[in-house]
Amino acid sequence: MSNDNHEIYKTLFQQRHNRLIAGYLIDVNGSQCEIWFPYSIEVMKLLTKGAFLAAENFSSINLPIDDEISFLDNEKHFSILQITDKKAIYYKIQEMKNTPSSIKLEEDFEKLQKDWNRSLKEEESPNLKIQVFADITDYEIKVTGNEYLIKQNEMEPIQGYKVYLLNNEIVEQVINKGIIKKKTIFPVGLHKFYNVNVFIDYNSLINRHFGIFATTGAGKSNLVSSLFSYLMYHSEENTNIVVFDVNNEYITLLSDCLAKINDTHVIILEESYLGKYANSFLKGNLSNLELAAQEITDSIVIPSSLKTYKDKIREIVRFLLSKGVFKMFVEGESIEKFLFSFGQFLKNNITVGRGSKVTKQKITSFVEFMREKIQDTSINITKTHLNYINTNLRDWAEEYFGSELIQYCETYLQQMNTFINKFADEFKEPSDYLFSIGREGLFKIVSDNEKSLVIVLSDNDNTLRYFASYFIDFMYNFRKSRGITSPPILFFFDEADLFIPGSIKRSEEEESSSIKKVKESCQMLARRGRKYGMGLGLATQRIAYNDTNVLAQLNTYFVGKLMRKTDRQIITESYGISEGAISETVGFGPGDWTLLSTCATGIKNTPIAIHMENAEDRIKNFIEEEWAKLELIFIKLMFEKFVEISKDERIFEELNAEIAELIIPDYVNI
Known part of the structure; x- marks a missing residue:
């Protein structure tokens, strides 16, 4: 490995005690690989199921083809693998299993137990290996000098070559490749092993x-x-x-x-x-x-x-x-359908004379203002709703047209009232x-x-x-x-x-x-x-x-x-x-x-x-932190409505009737 490669490798792959964590590819069987890592307790804990590895593949081998170099000499390609299983193997124990009569259980095994404490800083033991199985993904890392690119995998990993453990930053780029810049994403959770967001x-x-x-x-x-x-x-x-x-x-x-x-x-x-x-x-x-x-x-x-x-x-x-x-x-029939009919009536039946202060556009747009007042127009319309609309029509018109124009709207309001009354007379409620x-x-x-x-x-x-x-x-x-x-x-x-x-x-x-x-x-x-x-x-x-x-x-x-x-x-x-x-x-x-x-x-x-x-936890937070604020707004609106209804500020008389009046206009949104 050149010094240049070593620097980029430190960016891509995990290391401990200033050593890259690496094993060797032993076998490739279809989409599954077998890799051996030198045993250490640190590596044993890091090689979890679902962790990602990088195995050099055949695109890294550069040979002259027709007197031309097909790839750059300093270009390396690493197939990205994902661990599906692992097992620590102690070969001395395997030998003991074959000759059980020649061992003293307490003495021999107590000596072997210490070997499981081997650290990455210590010399490799020939008797200890970590056997890892990993699936080949559809992606690879292409390394050119000090640059790298995550792209579609094109070649099979090479047996006998080194296999590295990817670090957290690269894993985050791998799992979110292709969507991280989209506007239509959200973090669905944290990766279980890498503590990075998965989008x-x-x-x-x-x-x-x-x-x-x-x-x-x-x-x-x-x-x-x-x-x-x-x-x-x-x-x-x-x-x-x-x-x-x-x-x-x-x-x-x-x-x-x-x-x-x-x-x-x-x-x-x-x-x-x-x-x-x-x-x-x-x-x-x-x-x-x-x-x-x-x-x-x-x-x-x-x-x-x-x-x-x-x-x-x-x-x-x-x-x-x-x-x-x-x-x-x-x-x-929904309130929305009624508003549509009302809008069509305004458009087709109300005429504005020459020189009128109120324009046709202003009148036909009144239905949009009503829609905002009613808010939930998906509800089935009833005669209660029609009465409410008719009762409030003048107040809404005064708010919509303003004090300067409302005086010119009397004829139009009468026509609107007539339409609503006729609709109510012909209307059959679907239920109670x-x-x-x-x-x-x-x-x-x-x-x-x-x-x-x-x-x-x-x-x-x-x-x-x-x-x-x-x-x-x-x-x-x-x-x-x-x-x-x-x-x-x-x-x-x-x-x-x-x-x-x-x-x-x-x-x-x-x-x-x-x-x-x-x-x-x-x-x-x-x-x-x-x-x-x-x-x-x-x-x-x-x-x-x-x-x-x-x-x-x-x-x-x-x-x-x-x-x-x-x-x-x-x-x-x-x-x-x-x-x-x-x-x-x-x-x-x-x-x-x-x-x-x-x-x-x-x-x-x-x-x-x-x-x-x-x-x-989200619901708890909502109840403890946010609900109190929403509830205060709710109470404030209730209080304001009570005052409006009572007129003479006798706020809490005939409570049930006032609750009914309160809910229909503001919270049923009719």
Whole structure:
């Protein structure tokens, strides 16, 4: 090794006691290599599963070809390998095993034990080796003088040549190669062994579909919560997430997003899912707010570490109820559709005379001002909403047109009132729910220019399956017919084996029918959804029980603790990696994941061991640090509304009636 090379090698490879950590390549068998390292306790601890090595490959050998040098003399190429297994071997012990009668156990073994303490600073022992197995990745490091480049691997490593252990800085560049400069990335976690950030491209994650596979207790829901909070807070695109929540876990685990993000919705599919007070509240009996909040809090899953915060979680649920986040799914016309009709009326029927102080453009733009006042226009419209709009129309007009122009608008306001009254007379309410949403509202949620989070709940698996199929098919057909590709929509299925089982067992007709329906929708979404900005996410305990046609379309896997070999084999076959590359997941704890992707990570088709933050810690921080501020704002707005309603400042008289008046305008956002 030249002095020049030695300097760049110190940049690329790990060293201890001023010595590069190096072994020798013994064998190459397909994509797997065997390497021997001189034993030392330091190196034994550094050569962990998932660690990266660099083995010089045949591109480094420079020979004259047709009287020309094909490569620069000082150019070196190192294939990047990843450790899948290791074992320390003591050859004296191997010999003893062959001649057991010739040894004294206590005497001989006590002498040998000291050798395991060998340090890298001491002379190499001929009897001790570290045997390492590693997979060849698709990447190499090209070294030219003092410069290096990470690129696609082109040649096989050379047996008998040195193999080096990459240092942390280079590993970070390797695992994030190709995506680190993209705007559509976020740090998904820390590398389990190198303590460097691992980034993921969320566009590829969503549009090319992903799966989360691990046994119970491995932290699947925590991972989902962390991923979705990243998307809500950090993605630059207006991503829409729809979660089919079988176990009612995500109201708690995404409570910070539900409270802080403007466009959030918890959609209930049938009345039987809620208790009597929650149902009563959604039907307009707003004096039941406290009891409804308690009822819902008692029904949701709260992780053990958050149980002490149950009272705070109830306050958050109360806030979400007041904000209009909880809605019953009922087919009906949305407030948005009413505003569209109102806008068309203004455009086509209100005329402005010559010399008028108010322009046609000013009048037709009034509907946008109303939309801002109403805010959540996805809700199904009722006569209560129409009365509220009619009552506030003049006040809104005075605010919008201003004192100088409002005097010229009397005729226009009368025409607007007439339109609203006629609409109300002809209008048939779809249900007795004040807080409800239909297909038009769902469409608006996932089609506007705001990030949206939707959690769908049902106490009937068949109902949830039918609804998922209905929603996916509706959005897919609408986008396909118009060539729409944005904003992105992610449909996420928790307990995916309930939706896309590998086979449909003999069961009751309705269950078989609902499974068949949602499987067809998910297969279509997996195959063709990305063309129209629609992605699929799955989480399941048993990958082997799920539909292979859907699994084959997932381009990113998060693999946690998987005890069954059959589940691990599906993953190794999908990515063409060795069993050793994934077997370490058996020993994973909560928050530990192997990340595999063909598109969303920097280094493709290569297992990346990551540790993700505990989502429960994020929720604790939200409750302890942020919720108090949000609650103060909420109380301030309540107080201001009480004063406004009472007029004569008798603030707390007839409390229930005032709560009703308070919630309808400001927190139902109607």
